[in-house]
Amino acid sequence: MPYSIMLDAGHGGRDPGAVYNGRQEKDDTLRLTLAIGEILQNHGLDVEYTRTTDIYESPYEKAMEANNADVDFFVSIHRNSYPTDNTVSGVETLVYDKSGIKLKMAEDIDEQLESVGFVNLGVKERPGLVVLRRTKMPAVLVEVGFLNSDTDNTLFDNNFDDIAQAIAAGILDTLEVEHNILPAGYTVQTGAFRNQNYAARLENELKSQDFPAVTIQEDGLYRVFVGSYTTLDDAADMERRLKRAGYQTLIVST
Template structure:
C-alpha cells in the first residue's frame, strides 16, 4: 500500500477562520489543499481529505477522521493572523513537539516555502492544538503566511502553483529521506540505458541515480517514466521489493547527478539523489 496522508483545509463552513478585507482563510486553505493533493496523488501518494467543499468540522472530528482512516501522516493548512495589519509576515509550521519525522517534515516544508519568497519563521511546538494532540500519526500544521499581510497575500496569489508544489516537495523530501525501503538496496540499472562504462580491470566507482517516484502500482510508474522520457530525461523503472522505482540516469559523479536533479526540479519533478551501491 502506498504512503498515505490526510490533508486538512483549515476551518470551513460557518467558521471562516481569519478574515481580512473580505478574504477568508477557509477559502485560501481549501484551494491550496486541493492543489497540493493533486500533486501528491500524481506522485503516487494515497491522499485523503478532511474536506473538499465548504463544510465545517471541529478539529476533534478531523483528528478522529485521520485516526479512523489509518493514514501515515496528517498535514493541516492554515493562514496566520496578527492583531495589527501588515505588522508581521512569513510562514511557520506547528508540531506537537520538536522531535521526530513530523519535525523534519515541518522544517522541509518551511525550507521549500522560503525559496518562494516567504520569510521563514521556523517550526514551533504547540502541544495543545487538537489536530496535533489527538492525531495518532505524525502531524504538521502549516501557517501559510499572514492573511492580514498584503505582502504575504501577494506572494500567495502570484505564486499559488509554486507554493502548492513547494509544500508537496517538502512533504516528499521528508518521505524520501525516511524511505520504507533502504535506498542502499537499489540495484544496478538495466544495461541498455547507456551507463558510463569503466574499464573492466578497474574497480567501478560509486553510481548515483535520481529517484523521481516510488509506486506500488506498475502502471503509475510507467506513466511517470513515459512523461520523463517525453521531457528527454533518461528514465527507467526498477522493481525494488514491493515498489516500482522511477529512476533517472546513472552517474559516477554526484555533482553530475545533482546537476540533472536541479533540471528535474526546475521541470516540476520531486527528486532525490540515491546511491546504487
C-alpha cells in the same frame, strides 16, 4: 504499499478562520489543499481529505477522521494572522513537539516555501492544538503566510502553483519519494536552474503549449525535461518541435 496522508483544509463552513478585507482563510486553505493533494496523488501517495467543500468540522472531528482512516501522516493547511495588520509576514509550521519525522517534515516544508519567497519563521511547538495532540500519526500544521499581510497575500496569489508544489515537495522530501521518475530511454532537456521558481515557470509555460514537461531535482539543479522516449529518433522529433518553438534543447539518456 504507498504512503497515505490526510490533508486538512483549515476551518470551513461557519468558521471562516482569519478574515481580512473580505478575504477568508477557509477559502484559501481549501483551494491550496486540493492543489497539494492532486500533486501528491500524481506521485503515488494515497490522499484523503477532511473536507473538499465549504463545510465545518471541529478540530477533534478532523483528528478522529484521520485516526479512523489509519493514515500515515496528517497535514493541516492554514493561513496565519496577527493582531495588527501588515506587521508580520512569513511561513511557519507547527508540531506537537520537535521530535521525529514530523519535525523533519515541518522543516522540509518551510525550506521549500522559503524558496518560493516567503520569510521562514521556522518550526514552532504547539502541544495544545487538538489536531496535533489528538492525532495518532505524525502531524504538522502549515501556516502559509499571514492573511492580514498584503505582502504575503500578493505572494500567495501570484505564486499559487509554486506554493502548492513547494508544500508537496517538502512532504515528498521527508518521505524520500522521487519528485519525478523517467523510465529508461531518452528525454529532451530544456533548462537547468538553481532557482526552483525559474524551473516551475518554464515547466508551466511548456505545459501551456501542450508539451509534456516535468521538473526533476538532481545535482543541486532543477532540470526541466520534455517527454520520455524509447528511441533516439522520437526524442529528436520532439527536439525539433521545441527548437521551432524557440527553446534551447539537449537530448539526454535516462
